[in-house]
Every structure is written in structure tokens, then in C-alpha cells.
Amino acid sequence: MIGHETAMDDALALLRAGDVVAIPTETVYGLAGDATHGIAVAKIFEAKGRPRFNPLIAHVASLEMAEAIALFDPLSRKLAESFWPGPITLVLPLRDGSNIHPLVTAGLDTIALRMPQGFGGQLIHALGRPLAAPSANSSGRISATTAQAVASDLGSRIRLIVDGGAAPVGVESTIIKVEGGTITMLRPGGVAAADIEEVAGENLRRSDDGAKIQAPGMLASHYAPHARMRLNALQVGEGEALLEFGPISIQGADRAIAALNLSRTGDLREAAANLFSYMAKLDQTGASTIAVAPVPQTGLGEAINDRLARAAAPRDTQLPQS
Template identity: 55%
Template sequence: MQTRSLSPDPAGFASAAEIWRAGGLVAFPTETVYGLGADARNDLAVARIFEAKGRPRFNPLIVHVESAAMAQTYVEWSDAAEILASAFWPGPLTLVLPILPGCGLSRLVTADLPTLAIRVPAHPIAHALLAEFGGPVAAPSANPSGRISPTSAEHVLAGLSGRIEAVLDGEACPVGVESTIVGLAGEPTLLRPGGIPGEVLEAALGVHLELYQTGDAPVAPGQMHSHYAPGVRVRLNATDRQEGEVLLGFGPIDADLNLSPSGDLVEAAANLFGHLHALDALDVAGIAVSPIPDIGLGRAINDRLRRAAAPRP
């Protein structure tokens, strides 16, 4: 099919919502990365997400909704959910909660798990689009499964052109890494580091968040061992270039591209996937990456880099 580019205006929002109602796929910007959206109540539409991405069916999806009130129609709400949603929604935070029986969502969304990953995005284009559609939208990152996440419409088209109906063309995503995922089906658990540092969430909840140790099958999106990967090898904690490599730097060093010359983790997160896309497009043998402090947003950056460097299945 021919993938259309839609403008982020009322006409574009109306066209995207109509595509969703007809069971089609539309990529759209959020504050984290571009998502590949479909009506979360439509089995065939959700199945097409997995087909377009080449995503394993056992890997659950995040559902995006317009408000916390809408989220409560799909999941069992809790005091901890209310605390986090009140403080961080709309924003780059996904909550995993027990799904309500008979809520009408496709079972493909949850990969048959008893829980649902759900969030309210903060990006004004995403918010306007969800308001126009008026329902839940399943939306993983808009890229071929396992590859670098997209932070621009150009990234989406490079990976999915011809496989989806449309992309809503917005600016580059400001946060640049996916949402933080917190599991609230039992004791609060950090299922995936992301756009909100775990330390900030711990302060809001007043408890320590245990970091989930990834097993063979994911219990939340973004837990595959090999993920976010360029087409060439990635070498971490590098202090120099080996033959055929380019250097992705951090801090005041000589590098081919630098995530943040000043050592700012917020800037580094925003640049991460865009810089990986740019370096992956070069004719090189590999990408060496400078050490990144494992604090704050650095935990999310390092999580993505470890998965990008993992052996491919």
C-alpha cells in the first residue's frame, strides 16, 4: 500500500481517526517516540500491528488513552495508580494493572496476560488525535521489531513505508526514549526504565521500586533481550574507536556524534535514537558508545543500549 503523510491539523486528525475506525494503522508522535496505532478493540487491526512490525505475538502492547478516567474503564484502579497518574499523567509513564473482565479490548493487546499496560501521552498531537478518535489505541513504537525506535516521521517511513496506511507528521519527539513502565498488579515494580527516572517515582510513592529481572517471555513491552538495535554491532563503555567503528560520545570528548557534549542526560535521552539512526546509515562496521552514568535518565539510556548491543536471536 502507499503510506500517506498526514498534517497535524484538524483535517489530519480526522483522517487518522477514520483510518483507525476502518481497522487501519497510523503512526503518530508522542513525547517519547512515534507510536504505531490501531483501535485496541479490533482484533484484526491489532493483529496488523504485529504483522507490520514483525513483532512476536507474545510481546504485549501499550494502550494509549485520552485520560485517567478512560483508563479506569479498562483496568482495576488502585491507590498507587491514583498517586502516579495524578502526578505524572499526561506523561511518559505506563502503568501495568489487572485488566477488567469484559472491558472490550482485544486479547492480542495483552498477549493473554491478566494485566494491561496503559498510559496517557502528553504530546499535544497525540492528545488531539486520541480526543478525535474517542477510544483506546494500541501503539508500540513505529519501527520494525527489534530495530531502533523512531523519533521522527522520516524514521517511521524508513522502516514501515508500504506496510501502514499513514503517518501523522509531527516534530521530533522531545523525550526520545520510551515511557517508564511500573507494574502495579502486586508490589510496585519497575518493569522498564524510561522517560521518568525511577527515583522520581519512588519519591512519589514513598516506596522502593524493585527492578524486574527479565525472563524468557516479557510481562511488559520493551523487555526483549535484543531490542532497539542498529544493523551493525554496538560496543558499550568504549573509550576509543576500533577499526571500522564510529564513536557515539557522551561528555566533552572527540566523537563522530555526541549525545550531549555537556554531559546532560536529558539531552542525551532526546538524542539517543536519532543519533543511532544517523550512525547506522553510515558504511561502518560498528558503533562504539561512551560510558553513560547509570543514574536518573541514564538508567533508561543504558537499558536501551544494552538491548541494542545484545546478541541477535
């Protein structure tokens, strides 16, 4: 691992050579490779063990770079101008002649684009090309929000992990698609639906559970620990670990073999930032089941509950359930 303050030259050298680098972003850590370089993109899939029908987000450093890749409708442009750089991804028609490698889009005629904050954005600007960068973890497992979590999972498979501290948002980006004047949220994430609706001036449509894969993070089983997840638990069973939320403990909390509280004050931003790291810590206790107390669906609670539901889904599920 190298601190982000001194990692730029090493990261650029690896990316220019067609290799991959784990980098910090405001959402979670990403496994980044040149989105125009087929071997680099293939290395991302290989390192993660990711199915190749699952598309990747291409990360850009400017709206100009994004416009060279995709076609923007007026509403998508408004959302980009309002929320970029930040934790929102836009799914847009791929521009003819774009140099994005086909592995990134998984054969779709659309591309998912995001502009990250901090080191990620600086790295893309210095490279001058977009980066494909899914979460830096084994496919389907808990996303990494620290460099140490990346190292424990992928450390033997990649040559450089850039340490930028704990990811402040803690869940992946919200994914939005504008089509026919309708705004659909394909995945809830680091920007709450209400904030997007305020800028857009209209309500968001939610993606159907059985919808085809149009963007990353739509697999039914994802973000999963090794332990089974039991959601909306109102009591704790023998031998279970407990993931709590809020100031009031659920029945039998004292029986849990380990317990962590996403936010004792009920702060959903704090809960989102803690989600993946706390899931990983409870998984490391060896508990066969993690009981999860109810989390409100409001604000960032929608993204938290989405990740919890995918973590609790059957592990052999690779396509959205119909």
C-alpha cells in the same frame, strides 16, 4: 506524511476503518490502531513484524477511560494522577468485561496503560476508544523519533504518517507495576526512577533480567541497528563509528569513521532525545561496529543504558536472558 495540524480527520477515518496510523507522541512515534478492534491490532503486528507473545501498550485519553479497562490500586492511581499525561506506563489487572482485544495483552491478565500528551491524546479523545500503539518501527530495530524515520522504515506498509516534529523525550515510557504493595520498574524510560520514588514515597524494585515478559520492551534484543554495538568503550578501533557522551572524547576518537555526541554538556535529557536518531545516523555510515562511550546510570541514564544494552544483545534473542 501529513502535518499534525491537519491530520486529525484522515487519521480518524483510517482508525475507524480498522487501519493503522503512525502518530507522534512525546516519547517516540507510535504505530496506532484501535485497541478494541482485532483486525487493527493484527495489522500492527503485521506491519512491525512483531512476535505476538510481546504485549502492546493501550493508550488512553482520560483516567475514566483507563478505569473502564483496568483495576487501579491506590498507589497506581496516585502515580497516574501525578504523571499522566506523560511518559509513564502502568501495568494493571485487566478488568472483567473490558473491550480490549486479547491480542493487545498477549494472553496476560494484565494490561499496560499510558496517557500520551499532544496529538496522540487528542486523537484518542476524538476516537473515543483506546489505541494500541507500540513504537513505529520494524520489530527489534531502532525506535523512530521523527516522521522521516518512520517513513524510511515502514512507509511502504502503512497509509498515513502524521508528522509532529521530533519527539521531545526520545525514549519510550517508563513501565511500572504495583503488586502486593511493591513497586517494580519493568522498563526504565522517560520518567526517572527518582521522580517516581519521590511521589510513591518508597524505593522502586528493578525487574529481574530473567523475568518473564510482563510488558512491552522486555525482550533481551531490541532497539537494534544493523551494526554491532560495543558498549562502555574506552577507545575506538579501526573502522568503527563512535557514539559519544559528554565533553571529553575517548582514546582514538579521531580514528572513527563517523562520530556523534549525545550531549557535549553531559545533559541526560538531551542525550535521551538524541539517542535513537543518532544510532540510526551512525548505522547508515555502513560501519560494522558502533563504539559507545560510557553513559552515567543516574536519572535518565538508566533508560539510555537499558536501550543500549538491548541494542547490543545477540540478535536471535527473543526472550529475556536467564
